[in-house]
Amino acid sequence: FFMDELLSEIFEVDSIVTVVDSKHITRHLDDQDEAQEQIAFADVIILNKTDLVSNNDLKSLEQRLVNINPTAKRLHARDCNINLRDVLGINTFDVNRKIEIDPHFLEDHHHHHHDDKVSSIAFREEKPLDLAKVDHWMSYLVREKGEELLRYKGILYIKGEAYRIVFQGLHMLFSGRPDRKWNENEKKQSELVFIGKDLDKEELERQFKNCIAK
Missing domain, CATH: 3.30.1220.10 (CobW-like, C-terminal domain)
Structure with a gap:
């Protein structure tokens, strides 16, 4: 998928993983379209440095990320310490997988942030x-x-x-x-x-x- 025939025989796109700096990402989202686009392309978003932000700020950040990409799986981390099984071999780029839309996104009519x-x-x-x-x-x-x-x-x-x-x-x-x-x-x-x-x-x-x- 999205590869030439030769490469697709050897490799496959498993997932697109984006790491978010929870402490500083808001400034980048406000100032850079590129930061928003990286969130948009992600299948998995790792919210790193969650220990450096308050619960309210983290909740507000997550809602903003959902508004940009309601289908991405979100993981919380410190020092990017995560279980690799959560990001490898999960085949989130497979069109046959069920689409998982964040339920809060469908309930909230004010999607744009x-x-x-x-x-x-x-x-x-x-x-x-x-x-x-x-x-x-x-x-x-x-x-x-x-x-x-x-x-x-x-x-x-x-x-x-x-x-x-x-x-x-x-x-x-x-x-x-x-x-x-x-x-x-x-x-x-x-x-x-x-x-x-x-x-x-x-x-x-x-x-x-x-x-x-x-």
Whole structure:
């Protein structure tokens, strides 16, 4: 995934890990778009130096990180002392993995924090989607919005399709394919997460709703 054929036979992308300096990161998030983007790309965020900040400051920082990237796993650490099993061999870059969205993100309607250029938007929909409309929408997003979209992923419930459709993208690199069959007792629903710069939530939501099957 996101590699040429030769390299993919030898290597695989396991996960993208970002280390955050809990003591000083707020200043960097306020002043640097690059710091926000590194948070956005992460599958795992290690909040280091947690012993140097108060519980209230740590809670506020975590909420800001969730607003930027609600799907990243967060680990607390001192001196970056963590269990390597939490960051290695976890296959968080695999499109077949379940999307885990922070529940507080879905409950909170005020997702954008301060003047962060990078933010995230999540959609859930129980009605089935029209595959042709989804294909058209994704083609448009990759072509016209690829530079603004840092990462995006989802599981789609397509009308008349027995299989889940999974996808994941990074800028204009995109992969989507049928996954497994929906389980008999499994709740069928689409879940999508977009992480990017200056996202227009109303526009994306309108385009997404337009993909619902008639």
